[in-house]
Each structure stands twice: as C-alpha cells, then as structure tokens.
Amino acid sequence: MSPAIPKTIGVVTAGGDCPGLNAVIRAVVKTAIGQYQMDAYGVEDGFQGFVENRFRKFSYTDVSGILDRGGTILGTSNRHNPFRFPRKARDEITFEDRSDEGIANLEALGIEALVCIGGDGTLSIARELKEKGVNVVGVPKTIDNDLAETDVTFGFDSAVSVATDAVDRLHTTAQSHHRVMVVEVMGRYAGWLALGAGIAGGGDVILIPEIPYRLEKICRKLWEREKGGSRFSIIVVAEGAKPEGGEMVVKKVIKDSPDTLRLGGVGKVIADEIEDATGTETRVTVLGHLQRGGSPTAFDRILATRFGTEAVNLIAKCDFGKMVGIRGQEIVPAEIEKAVEEQRLVPPDSSLVRTARSVGTSFGD
Numbered sequence: 001m002s003p004a005i006p007k008t009i010g011v012v013t014a015g016g017d018c019p020g021l022n023a024v025i026r027a028v029v030k031t032a033i034g035q036y037q038m039d040a041y042g043v044e045d046g047f048q049g050f051v052e053n054r055f056r057k058f059s060y061t062d063v064s065g066i067l068d069r070g071g072t073i074l075g076t077s078n079r080h081n082p083f084r085f086p087r088k089a090r091d092e093i094t095f096e097d098r099s100d101e102g103i104a105n106l107e108a109l110g111i112e113a114l115v116c117i118g119g120d121g122t123l124s125i126a127r128e129l130k131e132k133g134v135n136v137v138g139v140p141k142t143i144d145n146d147l148a149e150t151d152v153t154f155g156f157d158s159a160v161s162v163a164t165d166a167v168d169r170l171h172t173t174a175q176s177h178h179r180v181m182v183v184e185v186m187g188r189y190a191g192w193l194a195l196g197a198g199i200a201g202g203g204d205v206i207l208i209p210e211i212p213y214r215l216e217k218i219c220r221k222l223w224e225r226e227k228g229g230s231r232f233s234i235i236v237v238a239e240g241a242k243p244e245g246g247e248m249v250v251k252k253v254i255k256d257s258p259d260t261l262r263l264g265g266v267g268k269v270i271a272d273e274i275e276d277a278t279g280t281e282t283r284v285t286v287l288g289h290l291q292r293g294g295s296p297t298a299f300d301r302i303l304a305t306r307f308g309t310e311a312v313n314l315i316a317k318c319d320f321g322k323m324v325g326i327r328g329q330e331i332v333p334a335e336i337e338k339a340v341e342e343q344r345l346v347p348p349d350s351s352l353v354r355t356a357r358s359v360g361t362s363f364g365d
C-alpha cells in the first residue's frame with residue numbers, strides 16, 4: 001500500500017536571506033493549498049522558531065502580493081542550528097542539541113513534511129532531520145551559487161544583477177577620473193558572483209578564490225591597458241579571493257554561528273597595494289548586503305516558483321529526502337546528502353573562465 005499523502009506541511013527559510021525567498025514561500029503555500037488541499041504552516045525566524053515553537057498557519061491569501069518582495073516574510077536566522085542550538089549565559093556561549101523539541105513541535109501541529117529553503121548550512125540541518133525520521137524536501141537558495149546538484153540556486157541571478165549595475169556605474173566615474181576602481185562582491189568561498197558580475201560588467205580583472213592572484217600580474221594588466229590608451233581599470237574581486245600562497249581576509253569571527261567566519265576586506269588590501277605599486281589613484285567599493293536585498297529578477301522569480309511548486313509535488317508523491325535542483329531546463333530532484341557533500345566551486349578551466357580570458361580579462365594569475 002502506498003503511504004498516505006501528507007495533509008499538513010511546513011516551510012522554513014533559514015540562513016542568510018536572498019531575493020526569491022518569498023516567491024518560493026508563495027509557490028509552496030499556493031500549491032499545497034490550491035492543488036492538494038493541504039494545510040500549510042510557516043516557521044518564523046528559521047530554525048530558531050522551529051525550536052521555540054513559533055509556527056504560523058498560512059491561508060491562500062496570506063501569500064498574495066509577495067512574489068516580487070525581497071527578504072522573507074517568515075524571517076530567518078543564520079545562527080540557529082537545532083542540533084547545536086546556542087545558549088548565552090553571561091559572556092559564554094554553549095551549544096545543545098534541541099532538535100527533539102523542534103520535531104515535537106512539528107508533531108503537535110500534525111506537520112508531516114517540512115520544506116527547508118536554504119544554503120548548505122540549512123540543507124545540512126535538513127539532512128540531519130531526515131536521519132531522525134522527519135520528511136524533508138530542500139530548496140537551494142544562495143547568492144553564492146555554491147550548492148552541488150543544481151546548475152544554479154535562486155538569488156544568484158538577482159545578486160549578479162545588482163553587482164553588474166554597480167560595475168556599470170563605477171565605469172563612468174573610473175573613466176572620468178582615470179582611476180582604478182576595485183569592487184568587492186560577496187560569494188564566500190566561491191567566485192561565481194564575481195565571475196558573473198565581472199563578465200557582465202566588463203571587468204578588466206576578476207579575482208576569485210579558485211584562482212589565487214599575484215599582485216605583479218594585476219599591475220601588469222593595468223599597465224598594458226594604460227599603454228593601450230585606457231586610463232582607467234575595473235577590478236571585480238570576490239570576498240574570498242586570496243594571493244598565491246596567502247590566505248583569505250577574515251572580517252569577523254561570529255562564535256555562535258555555524259559558519260563562524262565572515263569574509264571581507266580583500267578589496268581594500270588590493271586597492272592599497274595597487275596604489276603603492278603603480279601610483280595610480282585607486283578606490284574601493286564594497287557592495288556587501290546590497291547584493292542580498294531588494295526584488296528578485298524575473299529569472300529568480302520563475303526559478304523560485306518552479307522550485308517551490310516542485311517541492312510540494314515531491315511531498316505529494318511522498319518522495320522525501322530530496323533537494324529540488326535545475327539541470328538545463330528541467331527541474332531534477334537530487335538526494336539531499338549529495339547536495340551538501342561538497343561545495344560547488346568555479347572550476348579554474350571552466351568555460352566561463354575561458355570566456356572571460358578570451359575577451360582579455362585577467363584573473364591575476
């Protein structure tokens with residue numbers, strides 16, 4: 001006998017926010033209620049609300065008008081892992097496994113399956129919940145685009161679009177002042193965002209974590225451009241970029257966060273070194289969280305909607321423990337374990353890197 005279709009589902013957004021989260025929530029809730037007559041609950045503030053029993057029952061109309069809205073109407077947290085839940089006592093932080101409390105909260109509401117929308121941290125939690133018998137389905141979110149088992153995550157296209165707009169704007173001011181403009185973008189340990197914005201914005205130098213740079217190579221590129229009559233240059237640098245034989249620049253250590261390191265500052269380091277080495281006036285712009293805010297692009301709205309509806313279709317088939325992904329034009333589910341096995345980094349010989357090199361872009365190597 002096939003298992004009964006879940007009558008009640010939950011949806012949680014966890015980890016850093018990004019454009020498209022509301023589009024997924026909308027798709028999940030509308031599909032669940034409209035197509036399958038399920039009840040749908042949202043979990044407030046990621047896995048913090050999961051443990052603290054903060055659930056919100058959604059009606060169909062609760063999710064109307066949110067398709068184009070950035071952020072998440074549920075709230076999120078990138079500090080709360082139910083298996084390593086932080087407790088602050090005076091200045092000391094300790095961690096405890098409170099996953100059973102969260103699971104009991106699901107059971108009390110009759111929630112039979114949970115859609116977990118997030119990046120590698122969230123999907124690793126989903127994998128652990130799966131091991132404890134929870135019916136989970138993952139939806140891959142991150143502006144870093146570093147998840148395996150999908151060609152692209154939602155949020156990435158919107159972030160690339162923001163960063164590209166910034167590079168376009170920096171071009172005009174760089175040209176006017178004959179300056180080198182360094183723009184630092186996010187992306188954590190992966191260079192997808194820098195690569196995307198660098199190609200789309202026509203960056204002269206793109207620096208990514210996967211291809212360690214050498215200052216003299218960057219300066220050579222700037223000098224060649226100067227010699228060719230271009231008296232300005234744009235350098236797009238990923239926050240995780242590092243020099244050959246050197247380390248990434250860490251901005252902050254956040255002790256109670258599952259991923260304790262926050263990167264940032266490499267743009268300033270490079271800008272100072274370039275100014276010292278070449279004497280050319282150099283400025284740095286750090287885009288930071290601007291890349292995560294605002295409305296999702298049309299591409300991300302469509303992808304998020306496809307992911308959300310397919311997540312519920314999987315639940316309706318009792319096909320749990322999967323992450324929805326996109327391969328080519330098709331939505332293809334993958335085992336959640338495989339999605340979090342390793343980070344998807346930019347292969348240094350990938351066609352995107354070769355494309356950039358073909359149009360004269362330097363990677364500082």
Ligand code: F6P
Nearest residue numbers: 016142143144186187188262263
């Ligand atoms: O993973 C998304 C991301 O925006 C990274 O690109 C960045 O390194 C990190 O999150 C920043 O985290 P926070 O919002 O905690 O500063």
